[in-house]
Amino acid sequence: MNFTLMIAGMALITVFIKAVIFILGERVVLPPLLRQALSFVPVTVLTAIIVPMVLAPHGRGLEFSWRNPQLVGAVAAVLACVATRQQLLTIAVGLLVFFGWQFGVLA
Structure with a gap:
């Protein structure tokens, strides 16, 4: 209740x-400093959601291992983003590496 x-x-x-x-x-009318601070809210919220899912996917502590497909996929997505700066390609690379790692390497 x-x-x-x-x-x-x-x-x-x-x-x-x-x-x-x-x-x-x-x-x-919001002050310029508050308006600038509010522009960071979406990135902050998304980071707060994604980082725990990547680093502790099972909720039992940090998993810095090659056996963590979320971490491997996230690293591949970051590298793709840095190399290409294309959102759709970054998402595709992250998903392909994640599923390939989970069902190919760890299977």
Whole structure:
């Protein structure tokens, strides 16, 4: 029950904040420093989601091993991104290496 109330409260706060900004629209003027700081939020959230999944895929501690297909795929994706700067190719390389490693090398 406590988790349900907590999730409902977080949802209400999130909807309220977004609704206020949507309703006020152009009348809300954010300082340049805050606007710049908010531009980093998507990258930060994505990093906070991806890094634990790559480094500790089973939730039992860090797995810095060649037997971790998530880590191998992530390294390949980073290398592809640095080399090409193409998002779709980076995603494709990461997925191909991940699945190839998981079902080919570790099978």
